[in-house]
Ligand SMILES: O=P(O)(O)OC[C@H]1O[C@](O)(COP(=O)(O)O)[C@@H](O)[C@@H]1O
């Protein structure tokens with residue numbers, strides 16, 4: 202069967218050159234991060250700050266290395282005016298001439314920090330926004346509905362790249378030559394599922410809606426849902442969402458009594474929004490509990506937000522529980 206690589210897909214999907222070149226830069230950054238992760242323990246790069254390797258040398262942090270890789274690939278791209286990153290307190294603004302710029306990227310260069318040193322899937326998450334080239338910094342706080350594209354890379358037993366553009370999410374797999382090969386043209390999340398993902402150790406902090414949802418699921422065949430549920434929690438958002446895109450399910454990081462002061466756990470611009478755009482394009486639903494996630498108006502670049510996404514029937518059920526509060 203003929204293989205379609207990323208550059209052929211970009212042409213086929215008629216992605217405008219500016220965005221296509223920038224998606225290519227981001228894909229190249231992800232391929233380089235995948236390569237770094239493959240041999241990180243040998244090279245003395247760790248997930249934990251302040252550690253030393255067997256030679257007693259200071260180890261570089263994988264989050265920082267991944268952030269540097271994103272910058273190295275995006276700084277030379279003349280279309281990119283700004284970069285927002287989990288690892289940078291302030292946005293990075295690039296000087297461009299009058300006929301250049303116009304795109305901003307928001308990224309979580311490496312997601313899944315608790316899994317970095319245990320060889321479990323981690324990822325990179327990214328969102329593409331349009332910004333005026335002459336004043337990009339003032340236009341970074343856009344709701345998720347304004348994203349022109351988004352995606353993530355999952356560094357698992359293979360490296361997957363998922364991109365969403367104009368309401369269609371597609372998946373690619375990194376081959377041995379460093380090319381991303383299309384492996385699923387259209388991702389679709391089944392509307393029903395019997396699998397949920399939540400950090401259950403936080404139960405004592407949960408609100409009533411989350412408590413009821415999990416309690417009903419745990420009751421299985423004997424409960425109000427009349428079917429058995431399974432729980433899967435990797436602890437890397439990318440890995441948990443990738444599983445849901447492949448076979449359905451629901452992911453929850455709700456607002457709870459411990460995270461309420463901060464507005465939630467996960468970040469709106471570079472974790473929640475890109476994932477919500479992908480999930481909606483795949484026919485799923487993305488919610489904060491009380492409302493549609495993509496409509497949330499950001500007030501700061503590192504803003505946090507409650508996240509409930511996945512199979513539509515399941516998310517709707519949780520939204521109904523929030524309406525009853
Ligand atoms: O283990 P916790 O505190 O419940 O948090 C898990 C969540 O934290 C994250 O690791 C946060 O992302 P970072 O690793 O990029 O900070 C998510 O991937 C994951 O869903």
Ligand SMILES: [Mg+2]
Pocket residue numbers: 309311312313438472
């Ligand atoms: Mg993250």
Ligand SMILES: [Mg+2]
Pocket residue numbers: 264287309310311312313314
């Ligand atoms: Mg991160």
